[in-house]
Amino acid sequence: MAIRVQQQAFDYGAECNAFAQIVQDAGAIVTFAGIVRDEGATLSEMEIEHYPGMTERALAAIEAEARDRWQLSDTLIIHRHGLLAPGETIMMVATAARHRADAFAAAEFLMDYLKSRAPFWKKETTTSGSTGWVAARDADESALKRW
């Protein structure tokens, strides 16, 4: 298990391969990456603010909860902060389990909780220079109820 909160970019493919190399007793790996979406080519940049200290604690608690619920061989969470350009990878999760059902479910659970319970906030700047904080969606909050 590893949790990394970092400013610098990471290589999603390399991280996936490295994760696949080190997991033991696993028959299934699920990986997910979140990308800076540029709807209508109007986004100039995205800034991700976070709460150092609480971020790591919240991610560790979410990860521990996933391990309680499913039989997992290993997990990886990487989340960036700071300035990102459209198309850049914001974050990733990877889960490894003996069977794919646990790996899929745990990856979805990690993503649902990470969206609404890890202290990150996104601010977008458009190509015309206007800025705005991304609002949390009701759907993200209600997604937690299924677990």
Next chain:
Amino acid sequence: MKLRLMYFAWLRERIGAPREDFETQAETVAALVEELRAREERYALAFSDMAAIRVALDQELASFDAPLRGVREVAFFPPMTGG
């Protein structure tokens, strides 16, 4: 007691500071918010819609009626948008 207050995202922008130390006798988060609102217009504006604000006590999410006794760090922020 002396609290370390922290603000994030648009709350930080409206208040104009990421953190401050604050001396208070408030017993709950709600009482602390009332005290802050009465302080200055920028706080009143920042805390005008509490449905849009979350609070963490010593880096754990909490409710507005949570007691402040023994708490050192209080963080206010909008709903989180990770992922």
